Amino acid sequence: MSDTDVKLSCRGVWKLFGQGADGFLGRHPAPSLEEVRGAGLIGAVRGADLDVRQGEIFIIMGLSGSGKSTLVRCLSRLIEPTAGEILFEGRDLLRASDREMIEIRRHRMGMVFQHFALLPHLTVLGNVAFPLEVQGIDRKTREASARRVIELVGLEGRENYYPRELSGGQQQRVGIARSLAVEPELWFLDEPFSALDPLIRREMQDEFMRLQNVLRKTIVFITHDFDEAIRLADRIAIMKDGAIIQTGTPEQLVLAPATDYVAEFTRHIPRAKVVTAGSVMTPWTNGADVAGEVSAAALIADIADRVESADRPFAVTDREGKRSGLIDKKSVIDVLVGRTFAHSEGSAG
Structure with a gap:
């Protein structure tokens, strides 16, 4: 893998919560989990290294509390890492100003979370066009762009519906369309389907793969469901206690688990x-x-x-x-x- 293949990477990323976290890492550059806990700190992310390749679906997974959502929020700088490097196309985002990060998120990153956070007073069209309105794009242009994305996610004809008039799966499609409206180069999805019932979840996974076949986005996707991960992933990183335990293709993780934890995690996968x-x-x-x-x-x-x-x-x-x-x-x-x-x-x- 060459450097030009890598869209996003992180090196030695830590996120500690608690009083004196910065000073603690200064005195203990690579502390163990026991040392972190002994200092009264929470090691939400511990020494994370990863590379996300251009156009791939990279899944981060682990049990609740493993640190996967915190890591993704560090990657997008929605929360500030305690230490490390986050490189977006070779540029360290931790050196970017707040204003620069706002512009990067507005124009180059898309985000979809478990809770759709649709604006209830706006229609489907208004919700999807909203990030373009924030960018200052004129109404005619932003609504034309929004209509194209609405059609792409299969909601054509529902442009004037309000969120309360949609099913859970349709609301999730609006959330996906809204994040795609800015034509992001990097797409973050944090358990976007976990609130849906199994049948709709399966349909949304199929829809997601259809969209990816068309758009070829670079995607960082969080899930705790290994069945979902093996359906969607090009590669998977498994986390435990804030650390990345193993990264590989689904086949590599199942056939050559690096630890007993990974083996147990994948044991029931056919x-x-x-x-x-x-x-x-x-x-x-x-x-x-x-x-x-x-x-x-x-x-x-x-x-x-x-x-x-x-x-x-x-x-x-x-x-x-x-x-x-x-x-x-x-x-x-x-x-x-x-x-x-x-x-x-x-x-x-």
Whole structure:
């Protein structure tokens, strides 16, 4: 990964709450959790390092109180970190003035939170256009932009509805549209679907993925739900007690957990939902008689029926379409029943 691939990163970010937090870090540059607690402080974020790549969905997850929401608020400087660096396109946001940060948030960042915070006296159109009004954009221009985003999120025809006249899922769509109206380069979403019932939540996840396929935003997304994370994420960072324990793809976290905590966190996830064909394939054999082709990036859950029902293996193709391996019904069944397997040396996933 080159520096030009990174949209947002942080290095050694700390957020301590309590009296004397700044001085404490000056005396103890890398304190343990026990030392932080022993000083009567709360280590909401402890030494966080991460890189968010251009155009990816980067999910931060952990149990309640793990520090994920505090970290995101530090990344956007809604709260001030106690120490560290936050780099947005290589520029340290901690060196930006308050006025500069306001401009960055208004024009380059979008934010969606669990509670929609819609303005009840404004219509859908008024709510979506509101951030553009704050920017000083004239009414005709901002409403035209708002209508385009409203159509994008599937609310065309409801421009004149008030929030009280909408369902929970529709209100969330308004919140998403409002954050997109400023055409943000970086999009923060803090558990945006957790207040919705399961069916609407699933629909909103589908809608979110549809939007991402169209817009290709750089997204930092918070959730405590691993099922949601593996549906949406390119990569995931797992937090515990304010620290980032492990960062990786869903497949990496499930198959190679760095700690017992990560292993327990991912234990109930069906492997077929995260394991790719490239991870279980055997090396390609020239002249092999195959039933068809599957991508190395294809999830086992998505190809299981095809591979299991065939009497011959499938060729596994890499990103360039070159045949790089073979996958057969035994490999698929091993994943489905939870048997262990060796990672392919030639994985192209």
